[in-house]
Amino acid sequence: MIVLGLTGSIGMGKSTSAQMFVDEGIPVYSADAAVHRLYSGAAAPLIEAAFPGTTENGKVDRAKLSTAVMEKPEALEKLEAIIHPLVRAEENEFRDNAQSQGANLIVLDIPLLFETGAETRVDKVLVVTAPADVQRRRVLERPGMTPAKLGAILARQTPDAEKQARADFVIDTRHDFDVTRAAVRKIISLLSG
Numbered sequence: 001m002i003v004l005g006l007t008g009s010i011g012m013g014k015s016t017s018a019q020m021f022v023d024e025g026i027p028v029y030s031a032d033a034a035v036h037r038l039y040s041g042a043a044a045p046l047i048e049a050a051f052p053g054t055t056e057n058g059k060v061d062r063a064k065l066s067t068a069v070m071e072k073p074e075a076l077e078k079l080e081a082i083i084h085p086l087v088r089a090e091e092n093e094f095r096d097n098a099q100s101q102g103a104n105l106i107v108l109d110i111p112l113l114f115e116t117g118a119e120t121r122v123d124k125v126l127v128v129t130a131p132a133d134v135q136r137r138r139v140l141e142r143p144g145m146t147p148a149k150l151g152a153i154l155a156r157q158t159p160d161a162e163k164q165a166r167a168d169f170v171i172d173t174r175h176d177f178d179v180t181r182a183a184v185r186k187i188i189s190l191l192s193g
Contacts, residue, residue: 001098002105002191005122007113009157011139013128013173013180018109020184028107029094034087046082071152084116105191114158114166126187127167129160130174
């Protein structure tokens, strides 16, 4: 089974690209989706214990948690020490299930692939990218996003040029969906053939 790591900086089109793999019948694990599930379940009491007042009705309040950790490296490390092992456990379960079902290719959609060393757990890396102005426009259209928050997020991420240099495949998502879909299909063909 070939494991393809999908990554890219915020606003580069990871979710859209990941869905295109799903549409082609490829099993995709989303680290972001795992975090969302964990914030509504197993991780909530652990996060509340570490960051009092950041949960409500047994679920993590993302805005409160963001305020508690943003621009506080020690707090962010504490949060990552809680959440990353839980996300990794879900990833391992996904891998095991896909392998037992005979998948010959899976995708791990991990936004912080390089930042967390997860590239060592994949066979190939796909980086999705877009010009900085396109990225900025996409991200600032999101509810609650500000230029300052975007800047803080980008400061923690490996620069796009470095990600591209370390990738086996790069897809520029500035084009229409058909161009991206064709690139996804080509990668599937190369890795499945």
